[in-house]
Amino acid sequence: MDHSGISVLFEGTNFERLLGGLWVTVKIAAVALIVGLILGIVLGVLRTFKNRPLRVILRLYLEFFRIVPTVVLLFLFYYILPREMNFNLPGDQLATLVFALWVAAEMSDIVRGALISVPQHQRESGKAIGLNRYQLYRYVLIPQAISLEIPATINLATRVIKTTSLLMLISVMDVINIGQQIIEANNHTHPTGVFWVYGLIFLFYFLIDYPLSWWAKRLEKKRLERANG
Amino acid sequence: MVEQILQVEHLEKYYQKKHVLHDINFHVDKGEVVTLLGPSGSGKSTLIRCLNGLEEYQQGTITFEGKQINPTEKNWQQIRQKIGMVFQSYDLFPNLTVMDNILLGPTKVQKQDKFAAKKEGLDLLTRVGLEDYANAYPRQLSGGQKQRVAIVRALALHPDFMLFDEVTASLDPEMVRGILNIIQDLADVDHMTMIVVTHEMNFAQQIADRVIFLEDGHILEQTPSKQFFSAPQTKRAQEFLDSMDF
Numbered sequence: 001m002d003h004s005g006i007s008v009l010f011e012g013t014n015f016e017r018l019l020g021g022l023w024v025t026v027k028i029a030a031v032a033l034i035v036g037l038i039l040g041i042v043l044g045v046l047r048t049f050k051n052r053p054l055r056v057i058l059r060l061y062l063e064f065f066r067i068v069p070t071v072v073l074l075f076l077f078y079y080i081l082p083r084e085m086n087f088n089l090p091g092d093q094l095a096t097l098v099f100a101l102w103v104a105a106e107m108s109d110i111v112r113g114a115l116i117s118v119p120q121h122q123r124e125s126g127k128a129i130g131l132n133r134y135q136l137y138r139y140v141l142i143p144q145a146i147s148l149e150i151p152a153t154i155n156l157a158t159r160v161i162k163t164t165s166l167l168m169l170i171s172v173m174d175v176i177n178i179g180q181q182i183i184e185a186n187n188h189t190h191p192t193g194v195f196w197v198y199g200l201i202f203l204f205y206f207l208i209d210y211p212l213s214w215w216a217k218r219l220e221k222k223r224l225e226r227a228n229g
Numbered sequence: 230m231v232e233q234i235l236q237v238e239h240l241e242k243y244y245q246k247k248h249v250l251h252d253i254n255f256h257v258d259k260g261e262v263v264t265l266l267g268p269s270g271s272g273k274s275t276l277i278r279c280l281n282g283l284e285e286y287q288q289g290t291i292t293f294e295g296k297q298i299n300p301t302e303k304n305w306q307q308i309r310q311k312i313g314m315v316f317q318s319y320d321l322f323p324n325l326t327v328m329d330n331i332l333l334g335p336t337k338v339q340k341q342d343k344f345a346a347k348k349e350g351l352d353l354l355t356r357v358g359l360e361d362y363a364n365a366y367p368r369q370l371s372g373g374q375k376q377r378v379a380i381v382r383a384l385a386l387h388p389d390f391m392l393f394d395e396v397t398a399s400l401d402p403e404m405v406r407g408i409l410n411i412i413q414d415l416a417d418v419d420h421m422t423m424i425v426v427t428h429e430m431n432f433a434q435q436i437a438d439r440v441i442f443l444e445d446g447h448i449l450e451q452t453p454s455k456q457f458f459s460a461p462q463t464k465r466a467q468e469f470l471d472s473m474d475f
Contacts, residue, residue: 124283125320125379129334129386130310132303139333143324226368 005192009200014182018197021175022204028092028172029161032099036160037153039100040107045137047112058108065105070163073098078170091172095164103160110152114145147223154216158209165205175201231258234390234422235280240289242275242446249275250446253289257390260420264433264454267443268469273426276443277392280424281305281312294389310338313383317395319376321367327354327378328363334386346385353381357411373404380411391415391423398428405429412436430475434458442466 009015047058065073077098081087089097118141126140168177179197186193235257242250250272257263265273278284280291282298282305291298293308321330328350335346354360357377367375376396383391393412397405409432415421416436427433433440433454440457442450442465450462461467 119320121316121318121320122322125316125322127283127306128281128309128314128316129382130306130338131333132306132338135337139337140322140324144322147324 005190005196008182008186008190008193009196011186011190017178017182018175018200018204021173021178024092024172025161025164025167025174025176026208028096028099028167028174029157029164032096032103033157033160035096035100036103037107039104041111041142043104043108044111044115045142047108048115062105062109065102066109070098070102071166071169073102074166074170091167091170095167095170095172099160099164103156106156107153110149110156111145114149114152115141117148118144151216151220151223154212154219158212158216161209161212162205175204231260233257234259234294236290236292237280238290238292240276240279240286240291242272242279242284242286248446250279250286253448255441255448255451257422257424259422261422261438262416262436263424263439263441264437265424265426265441265443266430266433266469271443272446273443274394275446277314277394277424277426280392281309281314283314306338310334310386311388312390312392313386313388314392314394315376315379315383315396317398319372319379319396319399321370321375321378321382323367326364326366327359327370330367330378331382331385334382339386350381350385353384354378356414357381358407371404372400373407376400376404376408377411380408384415389422391421393423393425393427395426395428409436428473430458430470430473442469444469 009018043058043061047055049055068076074095077094078091122140122144123136126136131140164174165176167174168180171177179201183194183197190196233256237253237255240250240253241248253276255263265277267273275284279286282300282302285300291300293312298304298308321327322333325333328347331350331353332343332346335341335350336343351360351363354363357380359374359377359381362370362374362378367378370378380396396412397408400408409429412423412425413432413436416423425433425436437454440450440452440454441448442452442457442461442463444465449465450457452462456462457466458470461470
């Protein structure tokens with residue numbers, strides 16, 4: 001006999017399993033973001049230096065991760081690199097690596113954009129009081145760039161969290177993959193289960209991403225209010 | 230004999246192919262106030278910016294306090310602590326309070342004791358009438374107040390030499406007097422050596438010991454101030470003075 005669809009969420013350990021999947025998702029996104037943001041700031045600063053070969057290499061790195069679709073990147077790292085270069089990592093670690101490299105690439109562009117939009121006069125005023133390059137970045141340019149880049153960075157974080165939904169393609173037991181398993185296992189008893197499982201997943205993603213997106217909007221509004229006096 | 234603090238010899242500057250400074254030669258004595266005058270685009274700002282390494286020059290030498298400057302960025306970082314500069318656009322660092330703006334150079338570059346530097350910063354702020362604004366952020370200050378803080382920020386490094394690049398050009402007229410008084414005070418009380426680029430002819434006349442008149446990247450004349458304003462040597466300088474409303 002058919003059950004009402006929503007009960008599929010509470011059969012056995014289904015709900016705990018979905019929460020566990022969500023935890024995997026959040027963990028991968030969080031670690032990738034932390035590592036990627038730090039690496040991205042370093043790369044972004046390097047991209048504002050005059051050294052031409054360095055700039056070209058970092059630009060190519062950015063374009064590679066920006067142009068190649070994330071799915072292709074995941075497949076590349078998951079299927080091709082192990083075979084060609086004998087580079088083996090479990091799916092979740094590999095996913096974290098790919099996402100961190102992607103975040104670093106995007107972040108480098110955000111940081112670079114923010115740094116070069118700090119007015120030239122600020123740089124000169126800093127030099128005029130004898131600051132060296134490190135001090136100029138540390139005390140003058142980076143603090144000013146951060147307030148410009150925070151909204152874009154939060155938006156990047158929401159994109160990363162959403163994109164973790166691709167992880168099932170490389171067999172990571174994320175929330176989507178577990179949801180899919182539950183749907184398939186309960187297909188006979190709960191024909192409308194798919195609606196409820198994905199509905200819950202929708203809610204999960206919404207609860208994580210919406211506050212971030214709201215926060216980004218609020219910070220941007222505050223910054224503009226401050227900038228316009 | 231008066232000690233020379235700065236000598237510029239045969240300085241040439243190009244922007245790509247454009248020749249902007251031609252064979253610049255002059256010196257500044259210790260305690261002397263030199264104003265750089267000339268029409269817009271004559272190279273005044275470019276020249277003054279060469280003197281603390283914000284612009285590169287392609288030929289010639291600058292000698293500061295008896296030592297010829299080897300113009301690498303690292304050397305300039307040292308020299309800039311001795312040559313203070315204030316700009317037209319009074320660029321305080323908006324992320325720092327007034328006091329932190331002032332302390333950045335003394336504590337991070339010169340590693341002065343923070344407590345002593347702070348006390349001195351406060352004295353300097355008092356001198357320019359802004360002692361109540363130490364903890365304000367630049368956005369809470371008027372243009373004239375920002376420019377006064379910018380002057381204090383430069384002085385906090387104990388420079389031997391100050392460069393003022395059109396420091397009143399973007400201020401409201403009623404703010405200009407206050408800034409000029411501070412510069413005048415530096416000349417009279419501290420006997421600070423300085424080069425002042427300005428369009429305020431009355432002020433130039435009042436403060437300068439000597440005028441360097443620049444046009445199209447050439448120094449046309451260097452004359453004691455009194456003589457320059459009463460009877461300049463060149464026809465171009467006379468025309469320039471006639472065109473200025475003062």
